[in-house]
Amino acid sequence: MANVSTVFVVLAAFCWGLSGGIGGLLMADGWNPFVVSFCRGGIGLLFVLVWLALRPRGSGLANGRLWCWSVLAGIGVAGNFSFYFVSIAEGSVAVAATLMYCAPVFVYLVSFALGLERPSVLKSAAIVLVLIGVVLLTGLYDIGSGGVTVLGIGAGLLSGLSYTVFIFAFKYATPHGSPQAILVIAFSALVAVLVWPGDIGQAVAVWGTPSWPLFVVLGVLGAGVSFILYIVGLRQTAPAVASIVAMVEPVTASLFGVVVLGETLVGLQVFGMGLILVTVTALSVHASTRWTT
Secondary structure, three states: OHHHHHHHHHHHHHHHHHHHHHHHHHHHOOOOHHHHHHHHHHHHHHHHHHHHHHOOOOOOOOOHHHHHHHHHHHHHHHHHHHHHHHHHHHOOHHHHHHHHOOHHHHHHHHHHHHOOOOOOHHHHHHHHHHHHHHHHHHOHHHHHHOOOOHHHHHHHHHHHHHHHHHHHHHHHHHHHOOHHHHHHHHHHHHHHHHHOOOOHHHHHHHHHOOOHHHHHHHHHHHHHHHHHHHHHHHOOOOHHHHHHHOOHHHHHHHHHHHHOOOOOOOHHHHHHHHHHHHHHHHHHHHHHHHHOO
């Protein structure tokens, strides 16, 4: 059963990786990043509504704390989706996905600020290595060269920070209700939040254009099936294992960008990407192993 659960987590990460590439295709066709995020979240909402309808027991929907934390989780997901796609539009799928993968570093920084964690030499060294990796990956040392823009870098990092908000909010919402109820509230909040910055006219026009199948695939893989697989898979998957297999997402997104979108990465960028992925994965494994012992 544990092996099957791990496969679920791998599939979820794979789906998220593909969603970045699909979003890149849509934005290359002129679609607004916020509209792409809105449609992704809206289709995801339909899936978790069905999940809640099939498993309504213990939803906790009458609990005020569940609503507060779940709404915050939804704001986190809205920021994660939107900033991720903005970063892709301003740079590349590979860079955006890797920057978003820095989320565990933000978890540590927030934990330091809240007094939940104490800084150590190991954690500080890991954070420094990640920062070096970000500089190499994004070409921050030569930002005028025409590669990734400052907006792209900032948006990529903000996508990771937003995901951190989701992680903390989901964690604090879990004792008050079921995962499916939390996701229903979260995705509802996401849709409400993204109505304002998105182009409503463009969002409505989606379903009358040749691009609508891509939007459906994006929503199904990037928010519907993937979140359900991930939540179900985590129940029987060790946190350390989940931390390692999560690397499937940025790797899949990067390969999609290179193979399908024709993006290129120079040697220093590849080295920076590897430095980030290895360091963040090791940091996540260290944290999850310690928290479960």
